[in-house]
Amino acid sequence: MLxxxxxxxxxAVEALQPGEVVSxxxxxxAAGRPNASRAAGNLLARHPAEMPWWRxxxxxxxxxxCNPSVQIERLNEEGVTLKGCRVIAAPQGRFGNSPPSTNG
DNA sequence: TATATGACGTTGC
DNA sequence: AGCAACGCCATAT
Numbered sequence: 001m002l003x004x005x006x007x008x009x010x011x012a013v014e015a016l017q018p019g020e021v022v023s024x025x026x027x028x029x030a031a032g033r034p035n036a037s038r039a040a041g042n043l044l045a046r047h048p049a050e051m052p053w054w055r056x057x058x059x060x061x062x063x064x065x066c067n068p069s070v071q072i073e074r075l076n077e078e079g080v081t082l083k084g085c086r087v088i089a090a091p092q093g094r095f096g097n098s099p100p101s102t103n104g
Numbered sequence: 105t106a107t108a109t110g111a112c113g114t115t116g117c
Numbered sequence: 118a119g120c121a122a123c124g125c126c127a128t129a130t
Binding site for chain 1: 110111112114
């Protein structure tokens, strides 16, 4: 049985769009607990088949599993730029506002 | 109830 | 930039 809080996070994750990359803290914050990032990962780990978990990464942009996992492929298919095992740019999300390059 | 762990995030050095 | 420590919520023993 999920709690209201957990449900909120699930709703937030399920509401993510193809290319919208966010962090665990964001999910928790969107649910009402900006410091419950643990619970966010906990939920994604317990319900990976009920929500686009691959659209959730660390606040640093790093992936929770620095391995050639599905997450990397999923993000690539969505148009998310990855540097090894870290998101450096996304079409949407907290990483879509900080383009790495250009400088001028 | 208490202890230990986990797909986290922030702070201090 | 890298390491260590604490706080948060939920789960397992």
